[in-house]
Amino acid sequence: MLALLALVFRIFGVQRANDVFIDEVTYADFARQIAHGHMPSTSGAPFFLHPPGTYALNGLVIRVLGLEGDPMDLALQLRWVNAFLGVLTVVVCFFLVRRLVGVHSAALAAVVLASDPFVLRMDGRLMMETPAGLAVLSGWLLVLKLLDLERGRTRLWLEISAGLVFGTAIVMKDMTSIFTVVPLLAAVLWRRTVTLQSAGRILACSLIPYVAYLGVVVATGLLPDFVGEKSVGVLRMIGAVQMTGFNSVPGVDFTGRLMDLASRFGTSYALLGLSIVGGAVAALSPLAKRRLMGLFSLFTGFVGVYSVFFGAAEEQFGYCVVLAALVSLPVAAAMLVKWHRRLRPVVLLGAAVMVVLSLVLGIQARSVVDDxxxxxxxxxxxxxxxxxxxxxxxxxxxxxxxxxxxxxxxxxxxxxxxxxxxxxxxxxxxxxxxxxxxxxxxxxxxxxxxxxxxxxxxxxxxxxxxxxxxxxxxxxxxxxxxxxxxxxxxxx
Structure with missing residues (x-):
């Protein structure tokens, strides 16, 4: 039922609810190039700002379905891929939260994710964040499953699988290493949430997809181009070079812009703001799996805050922050209720308001004509x-x-x-x-x-x-x- 709800929200208005975005047509062209056996390039130069995982996925879709057209037509057709991947993300979120706090909280979190207007805008466009976010949550679900097991063959296979899924996320968007590798390393240090041996095996496997990508780069003699463009990418991410995002345009009132968009993405902004709070509370849990998800939300939220004030303040950076918040906030709410029983009505009211507002804003987001x-x-x-x-x-x-x-x-x-x-x-x-x-x-x-x-x-x-x-x-x-x-x- 949750998958059906998510599917309805994503397929309705898939080609008309969001105006074409520059990144979409660029990524569609990269996918077309890969479908024809070429490395992604722009203006005749190799493109290494982002790894090619999502372009390869969409290139495969182009080959299998025989899609044709200019980059804008391809982008509009490939939006369907992200729509279906977004549905899978809702399902994975449900299973992940259910493992942390139970089925009722998981259902509420999944409903919010299914209808969140900001997530819908990302899932309704040809953006890297949707497949990368799905891989991030799927990897964490596998990690939570293995934490419940003793050392043995099943746990080893889950460690390998989790690492490969994390690696898939990184080869789709290497910034996701902050949402996967960094929290896992922190979990080794924070109250021994994850053992060093288990984390080591997961991290070793997470390197495999990216090392394979680098092998192709080296074999084609493009390593200097890769290093040069990646260096610029790192400088852009930390804010030393401002080329895109709100911070790159002088005179644009970022706060005013957020206020203007609050009527469309109010619940999304609440989740973005609460990611660090939910993560901090969850990280204090006596249960290892809850602490781990708290660290995930904490580091993901820090990236969002840093990008707004110092880095490349691009809206797509908020996608994984919303995902992390919807994982950590149900844990934080359950912990607060356990600590102070009197807060139960307040927490339930807050959850109900969030669900209703998210549904209303989600319906509004998908019914608008914006093409x-x-x-x-x-x-x-x-x-x-x-x-x-x-x-x-x-x-x-x-x-x-x-x-x-x-x-x-x-x-x-x-x-x-x-x-x-x-x-x-x-x-x-x-x-x-x-x-x-x-x-x-x-x-x-x-x-x-x-x-x-x-x-x-x-x-x-x-x-x-x-x-x-x-x-x-x-x-x-x-x-x-x-x-x-x-x-x-x-x-x-």
Whole structure:
């Protein structure tokens, strides 16, 4: 029943509830490359920022199902893969929490996970976090199972299996090592929650998938490229280099943005904030398996907090934090009730409110129509003459819509004039907040001097608009010295 609930939430609106995200079309293109026997690359250079586990999985799906199309079409089709993996994550979460605190708490946690609006947005897009998060929780479930066993063949096989599953998570997204390897090492030191020998066997097996990946890198002579790009990735993660996320854009009010999104992701933000609290309480439990999950939630929550204040504050970092919170909070709640019986009504009320609000926000998240970029593309293909020149102004527009005859990235008034553009496509939120190529002032100029011929309003991108340019006004503006250069992207 829980799986069915999770499935309904994920398949409803799978291609229309979330506007296309830049990472999706990039990952879809990587999957297509692997499906054709090539290493992932972008702009002609090997891509090593993330390991290829999720791309290989989706590449296999492309090969088996014979999927075709441009990167955006592939991304929309591959969203179904994450939808079904998200269902499995809900099931694994149920079994994991049931092993910790019982079936009733497990059912409540699974309902929240099935309907959580933030998790639904990740599961409803082609993101690495969904398969990686499933592998993380599955590995921990195997670890909890082996903690109940004495030394023997069955425990050894579970250790090997847990290590390989953790390794699968790491080869899907190497940042998950903080959610797997680090808590396991800490568990050896914290009240001998896990024995050194058992942790050693698990960690040794977790290295196997990544070592195999490195072997391919070395065999192809790409180790220097790997080291160079991974070095940049580490600097980005710790915040020494700000290239993506809220912290990379000056002038964006992160707190204000969170307040604006609270009506859509309020319960998700509560889980993100409580991950450390739940983990700290669970880590004090006299039961080893509860302490272990407390450490998992504690370290995962620390990563989320660090990324917000110092690192690359990308929303996808919160996915595993929500998963960890839904594992540790039921444990913390059970411990609080045991310590203070009077808190039982408060805890039950809090759980009921969380479940109801999550269901309401989940229904809201899946019923919204938010596919502005797809609609804009279809409208331009149908309504704009084939000889027209179209200027694109955002990173997502570039990766999702190109190559296309007559369309090009033209994110300044001068480039629009020099490129002979007749139309220009903008996504309001990205440009106004500094996430696109074009400047916010560029959007203001269009509002005053161009004619909107297609408009779609959605919660992700704001107003997605196709503007018909007045060439007389454009030429006069540039001749008068009004260039409005791009804010990023290296374009003139």
């Amino acid at each position: 502005g970029l797809v609609r804009a593309r279809d409208w331009m293909n149908a309504e704009i003459p084939g000889s027209s020149r179209v200027g694109l102004t955002s990173v997502t527009g570039e990766f999702a819509l190109l190559p296309h005859e007559g369309w090009d990235v033209l994110p300044s008034l001068r480039s629009l004039r020099d490129g002979g553009a007749d139309y220009v496509l903008t996504q309001g939120r990205q440009l106004s907040e500094g996430y696109g190529f074009a400047s916010p002032e560029f959007l203001t100029w269009l509002e005053e001097n161009a004619q909107p011929v297609f408009t779609f309003a959605g919660p992700t991108s704001g107003d997605t608009v196709v503007w018909k340019l007045d060439r007389t006004r454009l030429d006069a503006a540039v001749a008068g010295g009004l260039v409005l250069p791009p804010v990023t992207g290296g374009y003139e």
